[in-house]
Amino acid sequence: MSPDPYLLAGAALFAIGLRGLLAHRNLLRCLLAINVMGSGVFLVFIAIGARGPLPDPVPQAMVLTGIVVSVCATGLGLALAERLQELTGRAELGEDDP
Amino acid sequence: MRRHISSVVAFVVFAVLAWGVTAEWTEPGGLVSEARASLDRAGARNPVTAVLLSYRGYDTLLEVGVLLLAIASVWSLRRVPSTEPHGAERPLLGALLELILPLVVVAGGYLLWIGSDLPGGAFQGGALIAGGLVLARLRGAYEPRDGVWLRLGLVAGLLVFVGVAAGTLAAGGRLLEYPEGRASSLILLIEGAAVVSIALTLGAMYLGGRPDRGSDEP
Amino acid sequence: MLALLDVLLALSLVVLAWGAMADPDLFRAVVKLITLGMVMALVWVRLQATDVALAEAAVGSGLTGALLLSSLRRMRGREAERDGARKGQGG
Numbered sequence: 001m002s003p004d005p006y007l008l009a010g011a012a013l014f015a016i017g018l019r020g021l022l023a024h025r026n027l028l029r030c031l032l033a034i035n036v037m038g039s040g041v042f043l044v045f046i047a048i049g050a051r052g053p054l055p056d057p058v059p060q061a062m063v064l065t066g067i068v069v070s071v072c073a074t075g076l077g078l079a080l081a082e083r084l085q086e087l088t089g090r091a092e093l094g095e096d097d098p
Numbered sequence: 099m100r101r102h103i104s105s106v107v108a109f110v111v112f113a114v115l116a117w118g119v120t121a122e123w124t125e126p127g128g129l130v131s132e133a134r135a136s137l138d139r140a141g142a143r144n145p146v147t148a149v150l151l152s153y154r155g156y157d158t159l160l161e162v163g164v165l166l167l168a169i170a171s172v173w174s175l176r177r178v179p180s181t182e183p184h185g186a187e188r189p190l191l192g193a194l195l196e197l198i199l200p201l202v203v204v205a206g207g208y209l210l211w212i213g214s215d216l217p218g219g220a221f222q223g224g225a226l227i228a229g230g231l232v233l234a235r236l237r238g239a240y241e242p243r244d245g246v247w248l249r250l251g252l253v254a255g256l257l258v259f260v261g262v263a264a265g266t267l268a269a270g271g272r273l274l275e276y277p278e279g280r281a282s283s284l285i286l287l288i289e290g291a292a293v294v295s296i297a298l299t300l301g302a303m304y305l306g307g308r309p310d311r312g313s314d315e316p
Numbered sequence: 317m318l319a320l321l322d323v324l325l326a327l328s329l330v331v332l333a334w335g336a337m338a339d340p341d342l343f344r345a346v347v348k349l350i351t352l353g354m355v356m357a358l359v360w361v362r363l364q365a366t367d368v369a370l371a372e373a374a375v376g377s378g379l380t381g382a383l384l385l386s387s388l389r390r391m392r393g394r395e396a397e398r399d400g401a402r403k404g405q406g407g
Binding site: 012023056065069075083 | 100101103104105107108109111112115116118119120128129130133134145146148149150153154157158161164165167168169171172175176221296300303306307
């Protein structure tokens with residue numbers, strides 16, 4: 001299982017998520033973007049660890065930790081976005097549009 | 099305008115990353131051989147579990163701490179009603195739950211137990227049970243109250259982990275340096291408490307805020 | 317043969333990620349993210365990371381998806397309330 005297509009896919013996922021994070025104002029979309037970026041990073045980690053005959057357990061453990069922290073961050077981010085919406089009526093960044 | 103700039107930036111980032119990951123790598127290896135060589139001393143035959151709870155136990159301790167920190171932060175932001183208003187409108191879910199919830203609990207416990215030797219572990223088992231809690235919540239069968247028991251369950255994982263860590267320090271060793279032959283039992287102890295915390299934390303995160311207090315509040 | 321499977325999986329990851337970011341309907345975007353997580357779990361198995369696959373399916377895809385969908389519903393509910401109140405005032 002050559003990991004090369006996955007390495008490129010990981011880079012692509014990171015870039016796609018980054019583009020979404022920069023371009024969108026809706027907080028929910030920003031959280032989606034952060035999740036996609038995280039998935040890209042995990043993909044690169046594990047693909048690198050899968051190059052040898054035996055899989056490397058260290059990046060796998062790191063990604064496991066990363067996934068759990070990622071869901072915590074998403075949960076907290078959603079609570080923040082909902083609180084912002086409860087207080088101001090909008091869940092968007094910036095004051096450009098009315 | 100903003101969209102176009104972000105697309106350009108993202109494309110440049112992708113180009114740099116693609117160039118970086120397809121570079122000529124040195125011999126693959128990392129720490130695979132070292133990690134696998136000490137598995138019996140580490141107390142687990144699953145190398146990932148050995149890394150998580152033996153070689154890098156401190157990182158996992160902090161991770162359990164992050165779980166607690168996240169749910170405490172969510173609780174400090176919002177309050178939610180304990181009862182699920184639309185639970186009664188999902189009778190099919192109720193029928194499904196009668197079949198699935200016991201299986202979920204058994205499967206979660208199995209993943210915890212088998213995690214030392216085969217793929218699995220506390221996080222996988224705890225996450226599965228949390229999924230069961232979410233389904234139960236949707237049916238209205240899980241109405242957590244902010245009381246002693248819930249809070250105890252949320253901190254249990256971190257408490258046990260810190261307790262074991264303090265114990266290893268008190269016994270004269272370095273932090274989380276398990277004594278000879280005790281490694282696998284200590285790992286199981288830590289993971290057992292962690293499963294409870296992980297399941298309750300992730301289930302509570304689904305609520306999105308702090309539930310009603312126990313019997314004190316009207 | 318398996319190399320073809322890897323290329324196809326990698327391609328579907330990229331397509332799903334693009335869809336998750338570009339879909340104008342937020343609900344569809346979240347569903348695409350959930351699907352991305354599920355395909356990721358398959359990729360983890362391909363890369364011999366079974367523990368990660370279990371965690372990704374349960375947490376990365378399942379729980380994250382549940383969190384996002386329930387928040388989306390509440391946020392849309394509040395938006396509808398606010399629009400309803402505003403129409404009541406303006407009218």
